[in-house]
Amino acid sequence: MMQATRDEWMTVAAARMLRDRCVCFVGIGLPSAACNLARLTHAPGIVLIYESGTIGTRPDVLPLSIGDGELAETAAFVVPLPEVFSHYLQGGRVDVGFLGAAQVDRFGNLNSTVIGPYVHPTTRLPGAGGAPEIAAHARETFVMAKATPRSFVEQLDFRTSAGFGSGSGARERTNARGGGPRAVITDFGILAPRPKSDELQLTALFADATVEEARAAVAWPLAVADVIDTLVPPTDHELHTLRALHARTRAAHAQAVVLPVGAKTRVSP
């Protein structure tokens, strides 16, 4: 059995939660790796949508950006970005959305905007992007984020995307059509909302992780499910597939770009 890193555990755990043929709105980073691992293993019919407008894309290497040419070349088709958000996401055509964040709270609300006050932040983060509406409209969302007491916090500095709001059914009183976070996949295991209260609780651990480790990584008093699953370690096939994908990606991203030779530099008017 090959030894897996925690990043690989997270990626494999997320990939296994994806059903074949589901329509999945993908983000860059671990989600992109997870979705493509699912496509290359148990879910060959998964439909991957990147917000740049590429639909049904089957990249051979992972994109560095959300709009790499690889995504367009291997897509079933490409639509303008406003259509991705209006026709597909707001239109209710997306089954699964992936989200990441700098901060997560106990109800799965997310911050990707600022650390510190908005007007004078100590750290300005990239911001919302597609996240608020993915969080609102995908039938279910998966959050992927590494846990430390600074990232899994009692109180968000800013709420960029709503999960279950203040809990206990608060989400249903908004206009959000999607179901909210089904799971938070982190580097010790999985948190999932507790029925009725909507508060995230520990439901599964990676084989080499412990409840104590989970509690130490979360700033709020972490609730624990009655039964905690132990996740099956990544198989050799999953790890081989994932590592080969990353190796192809590293090689592709290191390649120097050569502009086409033969183009004239300027045409006189």
Next chain:
Amino acid sequence: MPLTSLSEAIQAHVADGASVALEGFTHLIPFAAGHELIRQGRRDLHLIRMTPDLIYDQLIGMGCARKLTFSWGGNPGVGSLHRLRDAVEHAWPRPLELDEHSHAGMAAAFCAGAARLPFGTLRGYLDNDLDHVNPRIRRVECPFTGERLAAVPALNPDVTILHAQRADRAGNVALHGIVGALREAAMAASRVIVTVEEIVDVLPPAMNAIVLPHFIVSAVVHCPGGAYPSYAHGFYGRDNAFYQQWDAIARNREVFQAWMQRHVLETADHAGFLASLEKRAA
């Protein structure tokens, strides 16, 4: 005949204080035109772009902007835009006003602008803090169902600047690949400048292609490699290695300024910029 040089196009159409959208979602980002704005020393610009990317990091770091309308301000797959962060966190080299949205909100604002409607609506900005910090995100009641929807004011840039694969000699522009919201940004603008990889006698037939007709295009500039280090599908790929290298260049003010001095301010045009990086487009 709108065919002109890049320096003439920027001179003629972009004034200090203008609202300017350089669009293109990862693909077709008009770097050459952005560099020309920097060379000509434009000031007090209201920059508009869904994903500011490296070109706005450069414009902001060089002090060209007073305001930024945006929805995601990072270096995709790499991390922060350090010049944008420095402007927001430390007002360096000058304070930057933010008009911050989500992608869906900004797309709706461009669509409304293109249709010359006063605002765009979406079922968005639900139960989050964005509308608390941006008074331009408001609510409107559906007159038919009573549902409260988010409303964002239309975006109508003074000038939209794009890069595209090709144009014909009459100034019709055709582009393909990942197009983001650039069609909407063009239709929403008062003036449109487009740099292109090639000028052709006749555009290839493509019944449902994205075409910007000559009567909305103010100037066309032949500028091979004009999207580099972004890319032009069918001509050259995105230089992901450069995007990764930019992190170290932009992290430090002095390193950034020296880089801009050497590669942008001291080069006469985009061919000179590419030559300074030893990228050949000739």
